[in-house]
Amino acid sequence: MILRRKRLPAELEEAYAAFTETVAALERGKAALAESVPSTRLPGRPLAESLLEFEEGLREADRCMPGWRVPPLEREWRRADAAIAECRRMSEELRLRAEMPEGFEALIGTIGDLMAPLEVLEEAEARFRALRV
Numbered sequence: 001m002i003l004r005r006k007r008l009p010a011e012l013e014e015a016y017a018a019f020t021e022t023v024a025a026l027e028r029g030k031a032a033l034a035e036s037v038p039s040t041r042l043p044g045r046p047l048a049e050s051l052l053e054f055e056e057g058l059r060e061a062d063r064c065m066p067g068w069r070v071p072p073l074e075r076e077w078r079r080a081d082a083a084i085a086e087c088r089r090m091s092e093e094l095r096l097r098a099e100m101p102e103g104f105e106a107l108i109g110t111i112g113d114l115m116a117p118l119e120v121l122e123e124a125e126a127r128f129r130a131l132r133v
Contacts, residue, residue, distance in 0.1 A: 006132035018067025029057020051095040058088045076124035083117035
């Protein structure tokens, strides 16, 4: 017996490509945020700079979002769209605030809070996997 690997239906391949572009943009933004955290070797970038790059990743993700809005993923798409909007709102609010979080723990907590809404994209990835035949 030959086992065949499940594949996405052809009509979802373009949507999945757009989804992966969305995730890549978000990962770049998250990586910029992570650069704000000081390490034993580096002091960490200023959070305000990292927030601008994070927001650019969110804008880039927004540009990719329409490409994966397909009926079988409508629920996941809506949740991802709302998560990106929430991250953008939180980031802008923090960036425009006069005071930035101080101390390692506060910074880690703030960055974690900014990234948390994006975890819903894992549900979309799982849904794409479930649609393989």
